[in-house]
Amino acid sequence: MSSVTLRELTKKYDGNDAYSLDSVSLDVAHGEFICLVGPSGCGKTTALRMIAGLESVTSGDIEIGDRVVNDLAPRDRDIALVFQSYALYPHMTVSENMSFGLKLRKVPKDEIKKAVIDAARILDLEQYLDRKPGQLSGGQRQRVALGRAIVRNPSAFLMDEPLSNLDAKLRVQTRAEIARLHHRLGATMIYVTHDQVEAMTMADRIAVINLGKLEQVGSPRDLYDRPANQFVGGFIGSPSMNFVPMHVESVDDGLRLVSDGGDMDVALGGVESSVIRRAGVSEVVMGVRPEHIDHVPRSGGGLQMRASVDVIEFLGNDEHVHLTSGDHVLVAIVDARTPLTIGDSLTLSASIEAIHLFHPETGAALK
Amino acid sequence: MSKVDPLEDEKAAPLKERRVAVVARRLHISTLTVNIALGLVAIFWLVPTISLLIISLRPESLFGTSGWWTVFTAPSQLTFGNYTTVFSQGFATGGVLNSLITSLEITIPATILVALISSLAAYSLVFGFWRGRDMIFLVIVGLMVVPLQVALIPVVQFYRELGNLFGLNPYGTIPGVIIFHVAFGLPFGIFLMRNFLTGIPRDLLEAGRIEGAGEWKIFYRIVLPLALPAIASLAIFQFIWVWNDLLVALVFLGGNVHTPLTIYLYDQTRSLAANYWIVSTGAVVSIFVPLIVFFSFQRYFVRGVLAGAVK
Numbered sequence: 001m002s003s004v005t006l007r008e009l010t011k012k013y014d015g016n017d018a019y020s021l022d023s024v025s026l027d028v029a030h031g032e033f034i035c036l037v038g039p040s041g042c043g044k045t046t047a048l049r050m051i052a053g054l055e056s057v058t059s060g061d062i063e064i065g066d067r068v069v070n071d072l073a074p075r076d077r078d079i080a081l082v083f084q085s086y087a088l089y090p091h092m093t094v095s096e097n098m099s100f101g102l103k104l105r106k107v108p109k110d111e112i113k114k115a116v117i118d119a120a121r122i123l124d125l126e127q128y129l130d131r132k133p134g135q136l137s138g139g140q141r142q143r144v145a146l147g148r149a150i151v152r153n154p155s156a157f158l159m160d161e162p163l164s165n166l167d168a169k170l171r172v173q174t175r176a177e178i179a180r181l182h183h184r185l186g187a188t189m190i191y192v193t194h195d196q197v198e199a200m201t202m203a204d205r206i207a208v209i210n211l212g213k214l215e216q217v218g219s220p221r222d223l224y225d226r227p228a229n230q231f232v233g234g235f236i237g238s239p240s241m242n243f244v245p246m247h248v249e250s251v252d253d254g255l256r257l258v259s260d261g262g263d264m265d266v267a268l269g270g271v272e273s274s275v276i277r278r279a280g281v282s283e284v285v286m287g288v289r290p291e292h293i294d295h296v297p298r299s300g301g302g303l304q305m306r307a308s309v310d311v312i313e314f315l316g317n318d319e320h321v322h323l324t325s326g327d328h329v330l331v332a333i334v335d336a337r338t339p340l341t342i343g344d345s346l347t348l349s350a351s352i353e354a355i356h357l358f359h360p361e362t363g364a365a366l367k
Numbered sequence: 368m369s370k371v372d373p374l375e376d377e378k379a380a381p382l383k384e385r386r387v388a389v390v391a392r393r394l395h396i397s398t399l400t401v402n403i404a405l406g407l408v409a410i411f412w413l414v415p416t417i418s419l420l421i422i423s424l425r426p427e428s429l430f431g432t433s434g435w436w437t438v439f440t441a442p443s444q445l446t447f448g449n450y451t452t453v454f455s456q457g458f459a460t461g462g463v464l465n466s467l468i469t470s471l472e473i474t475i476p477a478t479i480l481v482a483l484i485s486s487l488a489a490y491s492l493v494f495g496f497w498r499g500r501d502m503i504f505l506v507i508v509g510l511m512v513v514p515l516q517v518a519l520i521p522v523v524q525f526y527r528e529l530g531n532l533f534g535l536n537p538y539g540t541i542p543g544v545i546i547f548h549v550a551f552g553l554p555f556g557i558f559l560m561r562n563f564l565t566g567i568p569r570d571l572l573e574a575g576r577i578e579g580a581g582e583w584k585i586f587y588r589i590v591l592p593l594a595l596p597a598i599a600s601l602a603i604f605q606f607i608w609v610w611n612d613l614l615v616a617l618v619f620l621g622g623n624v625h626t627p628l629t630i631y632l633y634d635q636t637r638s639l640a641a642n643y644w645i646v647s648t649g650a651v652v653s654i655f656v657p658l659i660v661f662f663s664f665q666r667y668f669v670r671g672v673l674a675g676a677v678k
Contacts, residue, residue, distance in 0.1 A: 075578065079577065083570045148578075
């Protein structure tokens with residue numbers, strides 16, 4: 001196992017003006033599970049393929065362990081890649097699929113056999129070793145793809161959306177298995193996904209990428225509690241954070257925020273007021289997560305809003321309530337036992353701790 | 368982990384029956400109709416072939432006096448006499464067995480070379496990293512329509528030049544015929560292989576590359592096994608084409624004492640007027656080899672070789 005370091009890694013394809021990956025720097029510690037997450041086409045898979053050696057580096061460096069591997073062939077980088085499509089060799093049996101890489105490296109036969117049997121036991125594939133991929137279910141194929149990576153005991157595991165071809169139930173199950181596998185092997189894992197739930201549940205740290213740029217790196221809790229900008233705020237968490245543009249107004253003992261039409265207002269404390277004064281803005285974007293909106297009026301500080309109910313999505317334990325407040329549309333999560341009907345007028349609130357403030361132009365979090 | 372999922376029952380049904388059923392459903396007709404149609408086609412092809420076989424098994428004297436079908440009422444007509452006579456020359460020059468060997472000497476290398484070179488070229492055209500691959504492919508497609516007749520004289524001259532320059536004139540030799548057949552087999556071979564290889568997911572090659580395979584290993588451990596159905600059909604096409612060729616052999620082997628079966632049969636009709644018993648016997652011999660090739664390659668015509676590769 002080793003660390004993986006990206007230094008100002010950049011990728012630009014010929015005939016394409018935009019950078020697919022723009023100066024991304026990232027330290028992945030030895031044994032760490034890191035998720036690269038972002039919307040489709042953000043460059044996260046490009047980054048992974050560059051680490052694997054399947055794409056050339058335009059500029060910057062990739063280090064695995066203490067070697068710069070920019071110009072090394074994929075096979076000399078000592079990494080394993082689990083493909084989104086699994087990429088199993090259809091003409092080989094499960095055991096041949098898993099032993100292929102070891103055979104190429106001229107590992108002694110008895111060691112290969114042992115490695116394959118060990119991996120098969122870990123992944124519960126023992127009774128399928130003589131089957132071909134065509135005779136396996138999606139979940140089993142996925143495990144063979146994992147097994148093929150495990151047997152080689154590489155410095156780092158790279159995974160490219162390995163769960164996206166599984167159905168929802170199997171995905172949750174396999175998610176836990178990969179987390180367990182990481183724990184058991186203590187391996188460095190770089191995992192690419194567009195699904196923030198996968199990232200949140202599995203990763204030690206998450207790197208959020210958008211339009212080729214690294215937006216923020218941090219633990220799932222950091223990203224959830226302290227998003228660096230509006231993009232990360234909106235991307236992490238489901239349903240996603242509500243954003244409302246607000247005007248800054250002075251009141252006797254500090255500042256307050258008011259929405260167009262005045263249906264929402266936030267009484268700011270001293271800390272938030274000084275943050276806004278320091279930024280020197282007269283408008284801000286307020287962010288508040290649906291789960292932090294309470295269906296009660298609140299006295300003193302925080303967000304107060306009047307809104308009417310548009311849509312109610314019943315989910316069992318709670319409900320997602322789509323609201324209109326003035327010209328703004330928001331989502332709130334409320335207890336499913338709350339008696340609500342469409343068209344109801346509500347008074348809602350959120351504590352000042354739940355309010356995120358973003359710069360109206362740059363989108364950066366104000367702090 | 369997940370439970371063993373039983374494979375769908377449909378997959379267990381014999382492949383042949385399923386295919387008939389699929390065709391029937393698509394054409395909105397019953398399975399019976401499809402089977403009858405298939406039977407008619409089979410009879411249509413089998414009758415002339417069987418009649419040829421029977422003619423070769425009847426004595427020369429009966430040829431002009433009664434039809435081949437009379438054998439069904441008088442099976443005593445059947446004799447291996449023709450074969451004994453034809454084979455009596457053994458492998459001596461001018462005999463059918465000598466021609467059989469010559470045909471094999473031409474056809475086997477011409478087939479193997481085309482299959483090998485086409486696969487390599489197609490691999491490079493599909494998975495290579497060089498520019499202009501599509502352009503080259505278009506040129507190759509264009510070459511498919513060049514009639515081989517236009518090349519006869521230039522190639523003969525080219526061979527002569529080779530002889531003048533290096534003292535190695537392939538004209539009139541078996542390698543000379545092989546080179547010509549390979550050259551004219553390649554455009555179609557590359558076309559077929561390239562179109563097949565584009566269906567192989569790139570991920571498979573990348574997986575191999577990461578696991579430690581170089582280009583050669585990827586080619587013969589991953590791509591070649593998956594391309595077997597295409598290689599089998601290409602080999603059959605090329606084999607039968609070269610096996611049945613008369614024109615190229617006549618032009619390039621004219622005067623050579625070793626002649627392929629096609630020239631042998633042609634000589635029988637030309638020199639000894641209406642020597643049908645030899646022609647029919649020789650024809651059966653020359654049908655026999657392509658049949659063996661066809662049936663031995665048949666098992667590579669597998670549908671769904673890529674099943675389970677991706678997803």
